[in-house]
Amino acid sequence: MTSPNVAAGCAAPDQSAPVPAHVDLNRETVLTGIVQNADGEPVGGAYVRLLDSTGEFTAEVVSSPEGVFRFFAAPGSWTLRALSRSGNGEVVVDATVGVNEVGLSVSPA
Amino acid sequence: MSRDTALVSADWAEQNLDTPGLVFVEVDEDTTAYDGGHIPGAIKIDWKKDLQDPVRRDFVNQEQFGALLSERGISNDDTVILYGGNNNWFAAYAYWYFKLYGHDQVKLLDGGRKKWELDARPYTKDVPVREKTSYSAQAPDLSIRAFRDEVVEAIGVKNLVDVRSPDEFAGRLLAPAHLPQEQSQRGGHIPTAISVPWSKAANEDGTFKSDDELAKIYGDAGLDGSKDTIAYCRIGERSSHTWFVLKELLGQQNVKNYDGSWTEYGSLIGVPIALGDEPGKA
Structure with a gap:
């Protein structure tokens, strides 16, 4: 049994914290990265959502002040979409088990 | 309402x-x-x-x-x-x-x-x-709160609305995808439950969709307006969102939130569970 408190609810954990030590990276599929604006600056407070291969909403987190976001998903194709005051953006990712680093840029519509 | x-x-x-x-x-x-x-x-x-x-x-x-x-x-x-x-x-x-x-x-x-x-x-x-x-x-007011025995009895009888993501419904994920997947309970859904993720009811900015859009979403998903309804998710908060839509926005009668939700149901001994994307049989 590992840290039951981590998953006791549905609120997003601190996005800037390192991946918790008990997370087994041989088993978990982690999608993580930084939201950046057109000038390459990190965008904190962006709403980042994970959509499955059919475009269905799966989860949403708010990026940390450093722009960092993270999801625990499963291997396969995912779309990451960000909404922010600096604009919106999205990227498609083919994820595998382990840590998948994803760049996500936003720009005004 | x-x-x-x-x-x-x-x-x-x-x-x-x-x-x-x-x-x-x-x-x-x-x-x-x-x-x-x-x-x-x-x-x-x-x-x-x-x-x-x-x-x-x-x-x-x-x-x-x-x-x-x-x-x-x-x-x-x-x-x-x-x-x-x-x-x-x-x-x-x-x-x-x-x-x-x-x-x-x-x-x-x-x-x-x-x-x-x-x-x-x-x-x-x-x-x-x-x-x-x-x-x-x-x-x-227990007319809006469902308990586990009532949920088991509702299989094949009442509307059961599973509002989790499709992968949680099917049993491919045990929790929302922003949390580690270390839960120990079984995956899947309550047999005969229809899958209508809570997010279908919301616009991208978090506001609720219009009443007409909402009525179409649940109608198309197979919600029978003549039956009582129980909504559930994993711990009862996402299903409160859907309970709010059905009861407070659309004005349906007899809608309950099962706050025990999958965390409780998926840990009960002996209750039926359906796997995969279809509702399954009673």
Whole structure:
């Protein structure tokens, strides 16, 4: 049994914290990265959502002040979409088990 | 209930921040968001610390709810405007508690924190001081709360609406995808439940879709308007969001939230479970 408190609810954990030590990276599929604006600056407070291969909403987190976001998903194709005051953006990712680093840029519509 | 009585817009809220008799309440599981900035005048309720019993696996009872609201300075006559992060999940859960304990004058802020932030509306770090009250909660209205035995009996009889993501419904994931997947309970869904993820009811900015769009979504998914309905998710907060849509926005009768949800059902011995994307048979 590992840290039951981590998953006791549905609120997003601190996005800037390192991946918790008990997370087994041989088993978990982690999608993580930084939201950046057109000038390459990190965008904190962006709403980042994970959509499955059919475009269905799966989860949403708010990026940390450093722009960092993270999801625990499963291997396969995912779309990451960000909404922010600096604009919106999205990227498609083919994820595998382990840590998948994803760049996500936003720009005004 | 209807949209006019159950929901307020961000514009309306911003114009009514100082209106007497209104109390803005931010509800979240993680209240660090409130501490970092909140709607001016709003107080906070911590879903876990304030609304869950510290010992029993249950939420606060009538006396505890009354004591909490008294301590926070909310009176029986106040109109409570709830909002929060996570697309108002926990605010919707709190809305359901307020209704359960007989507080009629309660509304949700459409879009919650997300809409407020994307609109660049004002936040403050000032924490308001409110005089204590002597709030009197009513006996719980169990016509909106479903328990496990009732859920098992509802298989193939009532509308069961599973509002989790498709991968959770099918049993491919055990929890929302922003959390590690270390839960030990079984995956899958309650047989005959239809899958209508809560997110279908919300626009991208967190506001609710129009009544016409909502009615079509649930109708197309196979919700039978002539039957009673039970909504569930994993821990009962996302299904509060859907309960709010069906009961408070669309005005359906006899809609219950099963707050035990999959965390309880998926750990029960001997109950039927369906796997995969189809509802399955009774």
